[in-house]
Amino acid sequence: MNGSVKTWSEKLGFELQQLGKYVTQIDKFHENYKDVEIKLIVGKSLVETIASHIEVMMRSKVDAIQRIMDVAESSALASSLIESEREQPIDESYTYKDAKNYSQVTTSYSEHFGGDVNLNYSAVHVPTTVYGRAKETLRAIRWSEELDNTFKYNYKQDPSLSWQYFGSSTGFMRHYPALHWKPNGSNPHDPDLFDCRTRSWYIEAANSPKDVLILVDTSGSMTGMRKEIARHVVNNILDTLGNNDYVNIVKFSNITEQAVPCFEDSLVQANLANIRELKIGIAEMNTERIANFSMILTYAFELLQEFRETRRGACCNQAIMLVTDGVPDNYKEIFQRFNWADSPENPDRADMPVRIFTYLIGREVADVRDSRWMACANRGYFVHLSTLAEVREQVLNYISVMARPLVLNLTTHPTVWTPVYADIADPKITDWLWDKKERNDQKERYWIYRRNKKLRNLPKELEQYVKRTKKNPNLAGDMYKYRLMTSVSMPVFDRRENANITEWVLIKNAYWVTETREVGRQKANANATS
Template sequence: MLINTLDGDGNYVLLGGEFPLEENEHFNKLPVNTQQSNIQVPTNVYNKDPNILNAVYNSEALNDVFISNFQRDPTLTWQYFGSSFGFFRIYPGIKWTPDTNGVVAFDCRNRNWYIQAATSPKDIIIMVDISGSMKGLKITIAKHTINTILDTLGENDFVNVIAYTDYVRYVESCFKGTLVQADLDNREHFKLLVEDLHVKGEAKIKNALKESFKILNEVCQGSMCNQAIMLITDGAMEDFESVFEEFNWPDHDQLYPFWIACNNKGYYTHISTLADVQENVMEYLHVLSRPMVINHDHDIIWTEAYMDTVAQSLLLMTSVAMPVFSKKKETLSHGILLGVVGTDIPLMEVMKLAPRYMLGPHGYAFLINNNGYILAHPDLRPLYKDGKKLKPKPNYNSVDLSEVEWEDKDLRTAMVRGETGSITLDIRASVDKGKRPIYLVNNYFFTDIDETPFSFGMVLTKGHGSLMFMGNVSVEEGLHDLTSPDLTIASEWTYCVTDIDPAHRKYTQFQAVIRYLLGKEPDLECDEMLLQQMLFDAVVTAPLEAYWNALMLSDRLEPGMETAFLGMRSGLMRTMRYAGTETRVAKTFLTPSDKDNLFTIDHFPLWYRLAVENTPGRFLYYPVNDKGLMSYESVLLSAVGVQMSLALLEKRFWATTKQVTVGRFFGEVDGSVMAALLKMGMFKKVSLFDYQAMCKNSHHHASGARPLLSVSFITTYLLLKRKWGSIHVATGEVTLSLFLAHKQRKVEALQPCDTAYPGFMYDESVREANSLIKCGRCQKMFVVQQVPDSNLVLIVTQADCDCSRQFGPISLQPKEIKYILQLMKSQKARRRPESCHSYHPKVSVRFLGCVLTDSCTESCGVLTSGL
């Protein structure tokens, strides 16, 4: 049965009983058929075309290959073959569902894995005719064609766009005479400019061709591989022989031979409607693939990070793919590409190779490609909130390492070059989603990964991760304490590998550990070092369970105490709830949805990271929301704390206060006192940056320059403020956060942007201070006192002196950084892909040329057909 087959009523025929589907945990819980692959054909491809039917039949042998691969390596995910004719074979088989309009839009030939495997890196000059004859539908088709060509380019390609009439015009004047990397930002920038093109004048192509040749001859910063000029016109009436004699004939072998259609052994296609654009543009990729195909080079490519379209998952993947071509001797010189075969690799699985427990609370591992773009990093934020939904950011897979590790450029340069080494850096970082600045000394270790364009990095923070504490307890003793009801382990960590044997996939990590220790699953592959550390932690922390239970039964437990908890470096946690879900203020704290406060594959819990940087023996307080308060005390290998209602602290101030303000930055509440504290040196202002922010689209909103803060940046601070007579009393955190909470307004569009924002850090050497602030006719007195054994400060201010006219609030809203366009043109250090196939003597054409958008008679010579 063919996908997209219609029944007599015009409805799509559903997959029948001969193709059973079962939900599979390994494939994102999608219903799949692990005994068969199946075929998907996009709606724009006729699924009964003889070429399609023959190619589908010939690809059936892949079904057994896919099944065999999965049986040998059960960790494999999707395996697939994308045909040059447009159909897509995928294993395991799934059900493809058309959209509400009955359209199956997925075309494998548009995917990066297909394009990168089918061609080598390329330098493309797009020439578009904007003379008066191109008015109406023609210029609309031309613009759509340009956009489609741009969509076939990737980060290893370089591009420029030239419009011409009787003069040559670069669509972006700042890119004059050069090539720019075809990354997402530059491609989208070109698309915006192309939309503003208008037709007028008479077309004279000769000067535009000369300019294009000049760029490709003289610019040495592109891909240094394939080169092509794409001409988009409704007719070319000039004789170009003199241009090619000057630039390409007869002995300039170092140049790629450029010509249009048959006069230069080139290639053209005729586009008459918008629907023709996609299919015709894709043809140029197959022509560029000919040298590689004739050489029989099965180059393996690895893609940038992307989100799984098939599974509709928000998890990041990378694809590894290679071309498939015809080996028939009679068609060898034709260089026929049959398609591309590949598989997906979840990047989360790659990062599991660097166990979280070995890296320490601030340590992490990361992965970048040859262009410096991040594939995996704990600070990579590929999603943003659009209302209540999470959506991928437009540039989620083109975030540069320098936009996350922005303190040093040498690290990026060394990794992009594929070097192996280490470097130590003083880092100005932030935690709690950017709200808490901290200073760290990080040791970076990096190396390249053989036969891939990737480089791997690992970070160990000074004082953490270099040494391991190993206890020695028996399995029997540890098992007894592991079964305590208050104990959990990190569900995202790999204590035991459960992916290899399908029979083990049903087990959670905790279940797998218990069964392995009991000897019920001896074939499980487990991390013996991590298990020994976990067993030791279970034994030494076991007395807490009895203590917490006794505390619950005693009268010493004050109302408001909701949760007691302990976290260990092995990912083990003990938790005691003193209040039910209905009565708890922080209902989601330490629940599966509260990723920030749990051990995950990316990070230790936030409270753990804050506690280990805290002064030993001192309690750390911070609010988890507008009503809940956290308190922690750090010890060598763990963090222990309690979570309480803020009302518990409010009682302490009730005698002297009447009003409470929670979650607001003190500088916004009282800018005069905050300014004085900064001047006195009690607090230090720190500049921080967010290169992954989302701002209002200035093209659609009058206030677009003002960035919109996402939910993840809304601040919560511990700040108690009450009034009593003429005195204000407030307590605030020592480490002040970065953003002012505000009510979000729904907007129509957000776009990626860079922002700068301040953070404030407390100087612990200043324990108390007092001063007077002159505010016109009055003087405002204030006193500041550090609260012993905590990260709190008590601020008492005079309430009857209003300084708001002389001292405005200190704004913590991030401000968008505006760049001059020249920055888009500048190229960062990158490493060119090792493989390049730009020429083969048996190929009758090394370049393809033009796209027709309207009629042209045979007398044109160059353009041979039209509407």
């Protein structure tokens, strides 16, 4: 009996061994690797080799952006000198390659770029909120044509480059290679929400990291259109913040209310998740009572001072954004205590840790003196808003103000690498795309229940639905494929010593006149992605 069991076990073992060889193809595996030579590799040497290759790759991208920056600055300066000598206005009949005008851009498929492009020239994208025929915009678009040769040279030197951009402070973006612009990457008939000035590569190159505290007046007078404009202002400010910034929103009347309760008495990183929560929190605003500006300004300065002293937050610039329909006083004593502490009587000599930006809401607001003074006396910017259409352009003005310390030093061009992001027209629209996908999922599940009222086939059909969504998570909705990439950007300075701007000035609270004044240098940004 023992012999029989032994024979059975040996036969079973042999059969299992042969089955394992057949299933795993172990003999072919040995055959393929019989000539393999095993070498001892030192981990440190391997890491150093990888680091060296990464350094070479990154250096080639930085060299490319350096060339774009040099050509952009020299072309802008040469163009301004020629125009000042001739004193001739720009030709109104001038046209450029508009990425939205498909008849102006011919394309062919490129495997490297994953779509139809034209490698012979660049195209220009102008945001919906920017007038493309404005003189300043046309001047910048014209001289930026000089970048085409640089774009092509960069791509020839480094074929691994993806897109190359030049983003102007006037709003337009020149991108190489040229392509047919499709809003949000899909349907050309969708609304175009893209603005290069709200992209992370532009924002992070244009500004140093900052702590931003947004104060929203919710007193009884902030009703109707004023409340809508205020909410729009806050949303646009949030759109200009990046991962290096810290932010919070406080609604106030004679009491304070946090837009997001769990963010109370703090500043949070301005990532997409936190920005989403803040936008949801500001969607509902109950307007009542009377605004107490002394209380809210004191609270804001104390919170920013705490973050400054404890080295939390961005540990760099700080700003207060005040959104209101009017202030009854200039609150000079509060600024002397918190912002001009080292020179209370002479603020021009004070080392101000916080800039003040005031956004005055309402067409019928006549007295703007205190709101303007608060911003100007604290090295900020004043904006008077009366319509929703002007909000985006006016809000973006604060970026150039926050960039002043960097712009004053023309010799320093910091190189900024962005985190990995999706190749999507507007990252902010990902929330909308995700909500759309969730609604389509819910709709499909609802019809599954409707088709199976007696619940006989429901478990089986639901199981099939789950398998389909796991296999292809983009089945529901028209979510399209995109690539993950990182960008390197560098600020481009206006090398002119001075420039003139014209603005409207209220005289004696009675009438408006235009006033031309001399201002400092302006700024744009160059970018390359890989």
